[in-house]
Amino acid sequence: MNIPKYHEMLIPAVKVIADLGGSGTIQEIAEGVIKLLELPEEVTSHPHNPEKSSQTEVEYRLAWARTYLKKYGLIDNSERGVWAFTDKYQRGMKLDPEEIVQAVRGQGKNSKKKAMDDAPEALPDDMGWRETLHQTVLSLDPSAFERLTKRILREVGFVQVEVTGQSGDGGIDGKGIVKIQEVLSYHVVFQCKRYKGSVGSSAIRDFRGAMVGRADKGLFITTGTFTRDAAKEAIRDGASPIDLIDGDDLVDMLKKLRLGVNVRMVEEVEVDNQWFEKI
Structure with missing residues (x-):
């Protein structure tokens, strides 16, 4: 079955978010990418792992695309599940899927490892708890x-x-x-x-x-x-x-x-040196 790989969805996902005005829900992004790539029903309905998840294979690979774009610094997600561009994104900027994948994996472009063809080593950021639940x-x-x-x-x-x-x-x-x-x-x-x-x-x-x-x-x-x-x-x-x-x-x-789910918030403390300079 000709299902696009996760790296083939990176640029389409960026385009869809841009078309949505710079932000979108997971469902809106998925629907936009499916429409943009003209994926047929037999592709979009193919399950990823029905024993562990309700996600389709397309949704699973899109989750990976979002994770790579997030680690690359282009998008981020809110607690309410809305994904939006960060300040790093500039309208009209040229993006290379290979560069994104290599940067996230910490490899140079001359790496002999074919990162583009490799499956991701672990679950996307927002997938581990989902599959367990x-x-x-x-x-x-x-x-x-x-x-x-x-x-x-x-x-x-x-x-x-x-x-x-x-x-x-x-x-x-x-x-x-x-x-x-x-x-x-x-x-x-x-x-x-x-x-x-x-x-x-x-x-x-x-x-x-x-x-x-x-x-x-x-x-x-x-x-x-x-x-x-x-x-x-x-x-x-x-x-x-x-x-x-x-x-x-x-x-x-x-x-x-919060039904059967515990969410732990991590506190991040940052010292504001400019504040002290004004004393």
């Missing part, structure tokens, strides 16, 4: 996963959350109410799929059919991924919109909500 969620038994889903939904503002999960319920696993500033409320039905593969458009259509007349909105949660066709079907014109949460979104939510 994703594997932990996948290992939960069904009842524990249901309890986790209810906890997440309550933490983000749902009330009256119930897990139904009864056979013949058209794929609806539960329901709840979202209240907005104690003024507006929306009835939401959701489906949770503890899954290692990709959810296709047919599953989205079936879920939409089951929710007709029963809720204002639908929410589809999976530990796997959604195909591009599934993402398009979820927001198809003229149909009830369905919000999607894939495995990556799920681990991000757990981190943000």
